[in-house]
Amino acid sequence: MHPIIYDVAVSADGFIAGPDADVSAFPPSGPIVDDYTDRLSGYAVALMGRATYEFGYRYGLPTGANPYPHMRAIVVSGAIQLPSDAQVEVWRDLSGLEALRESGPGPIYLCGGGQLAGAIASAGHLSQLRLKRAPVILGGGTPLFSGLTTPPALTATGQVDYGDNLLFQTFRIT
Incomplete structure (x- = not known):
């Protein structure tokens, strides 16, 4: 898993x-950021909420683009609308999380935000x-963490x- x-x-x-x-x-910048950047190469999937994904727009990320091109990217949102040729997947809920953990391509990088982290932790999926x-x-x-129902x-x-x-x-x- x-x-x-x-x-x-x-x-x-x-x-x-x-x-x-x-x-x-x-x-x-600096060594703490350099080490973070190095860690990114060890993740296979980037999982993020809508606000985290849209945060990239402030820095020139085009709508639908993958902010982590070397990873499969998933945005969890009930409301986001992306173009049909988007480079990211949109999940409307977390129902596919167990399957992703079991058969996905590798470690999953939860890059934010607080609501999504709270939901994943509350469901017992945060490792x-x-x-x-x-x-x-x-x-x-x-x-x-926001909306945390069961603190890990x-x-x-x-x-x-x-x-x-x-x-x-x-x-x-x-």
Whole structure:
């Protein structure tokens, strides 16, 4: 069974983006970002919610394009409308998640957002949490998990200190 790994930057107060989806408080470059970029090559599928996918539009992602061309990309949304020739799949719900874990091409990168992470964790499908912790307080925005009905139990499996109070922490979901 392929793991679902939530690999995301997070503030000290638990937000993956500030108000208006602002991510400017997170480092845009440096060793912690380089290591994240290297980890992306180990994922076979990118799974994201609508807001996470549409966030790419701010940076020039064309509608329907795959933000992770080396991966199969799936947007989970009941409302998004993409062109018929879109390079991403649209799932209206999570009913295909078990089959994806069983017969998909490999590890699944949950890249956001908080609502989707909450739904996947609540359903017991989240395998691992990889947090790029920034020493900032955002005070609001998109939480790491939203709508979490059953909080998962975590076991810390590693931590790397990148200096400047930047930490990379890994947790196994138990």
